[in-house]
Amino acid sequence: NGTILWNYFSPEMRRANLPRDCSNMIGTHDYLYVAQGRHCLGIEGHTGRRELIFETFSEGQSPSMDWGYLATYRDMLIGSSVKAGSGYLGDDGEWFEDDHPEDISRVVSAHLFAVDRHDGNSLWSYTGGAIINSTITIGDEEIFFLESQNPAAIHAETGRLKPEELTDVRLVCLDLRSGKQSWERVHDFSDCRFMTYMTYSNDTLVVAGADKDKH
Numbered sequence: 233n234g235t236i237l238w239n240y241f242s243p244e245m246r247r248a249n250l251p252r253d254c255s256n257m258i259g260t261h262d263y264l265y266v267a268q269g270r271h272c273l274g275i276e277g278h279t280g281r282r283e284l285i286f287e288t289f290s291e292g293q294s295p296s297m298d299w300g301y302l303a304t305y306r307d308m309l310i311g312s313s314v315k316a317g318s319g320y321l322g323d324d325g326e327w328f329e330d331d332h333p334e335d336i337s338r339v340v341s342a343h344l345f346a347v348d349r350h351d352g353n354s355l356w357s358y359t360g361g362a363i364i365n366s367t368i369t370i371g372d373e374e375i376f377f378l379e380s381q382n383p384a385a386i387h388a389e390t391g392r393l394k395p396e397e398l399t400d401v402r403l404v405c406l407d408l409r410s411g412k413q414s415w416e417r418v419h420d421f422s423d424c425r426f427m428t429y430m431t432y433s434n435d436t437l438v439v440a441g442a443d444k445d446k447h
Contacts, residue, residue, distance in 0.1 A: 238280030244268040248322030251427045253339040254301045254365040265309065265349070267299035272311060274349070286352045288313045289345040291359060295389075300341045301368050305408060309349035310375065312341035312363060318391030331444045336426055337392045339365045340385065344375070346411060356411025362386050362398065364428065367439070371432030373408045378421060378428065378439075395425045403439070 245268040247256050256267035263284065264275045274284025288299040288311060300314035318339055320328070328335045345357040361379035368377045380386070380398040388397070401421050405414045421428060424441025431438050 237278075240266075240275060240280055240282075242266075242268055246321055247319055248326070249320035249328040249335075250366075251328070251429075252336060252366060253319060254368065256299070256302055258302050258304050260304055260349070263349070265302060265304065267302045267311070270296070270298055270316070272299050272302060272309065284350070284352070286311075286347060289343045289354075289357050291343060291357075297342070300339065300391075301344070301365055303368075303370055304349055305370055305373075307349055308346045308355060308408070309352075310344070310346050310370070310408075312345070312365065312368070313343040314339060314341050314365070315389070315391035320392075331426060331446075333394045337394050338398060338428075340380070340391050340393055340398070341365055341368075342386075342391065344368070344377070344406070344411075346408075358406055358411050358413070360404065360413075361400075361402070362388075362391075362393065364398065364401075367428055367430045369430040369432050369437070370408065371437070372435065374414065375406045375408050376430060376432065376437055377404055378402070378430070379404055395422075 258265050266273045270288050272286045276283050288297050290297045296316040297313040298316050301312035303310040340362040346355040361381045362385040363379045381400040385397050403417045425444050426442040428441040
């Protein structure tokens with residue numbers, strides 16, 4: 233009947249301009265998982281109690297990382313690591329609707345990884361190019377995404393990059409259980425300048441997007 237059962241307050245969970253990034257919440261039958269800062273929290277669905285906390289993957293002396301992509305698959309929690317401070321916050325009420333670098337720059341991840349969603353035990357991690365968050369897609373025990381192999385994009389100080397910096401783009405497929413790469417394809421996706429998405433259904437992967445004129 234719409235009665236509020238509980239609430240959870242955390243300004244750090246704010247995330248804006250999702251068309252150039254990705255969502256930071258996912259629900260299962262028992263938990264609401266929320267990514268905020270470098271952590272993912274597991275909130276018990278019936279009570280609102282914070283029962284779990286996981287930290288994003290970080291490799292060696294890599295810069296400070298935030299938790300980016302978030303999804304579940306059976307007992308797996310799928311996440312990605314984004315260079316800290318790269319996400320959009322929308323502090324000034326931005327609409328992010330114009331073809332300007334400050335509106336359409338993509339948030340990209342340095343790592344993709346999986347952990348057990350109950351105890352946080354690491355299952356696998358993947359490090360390749362600059363992974364475009366808005367394209368990460370799961371289907372039939374595989375995970376797909378576009379990544380840039382441009383060294384300047386991979387080693388940039390920030391994880392928020394202009395479309396023209398994301399060159400040498402490849403479509404990559406990983407086995408969801410092992411994290412091992414199954415295949416990759418090189419293709420020109422530059423027409424998808426304004427935004428880029430992927431979706432999967434019926435054994436078919438579709439890349440969709442819009443050009444600078446929003447066509």
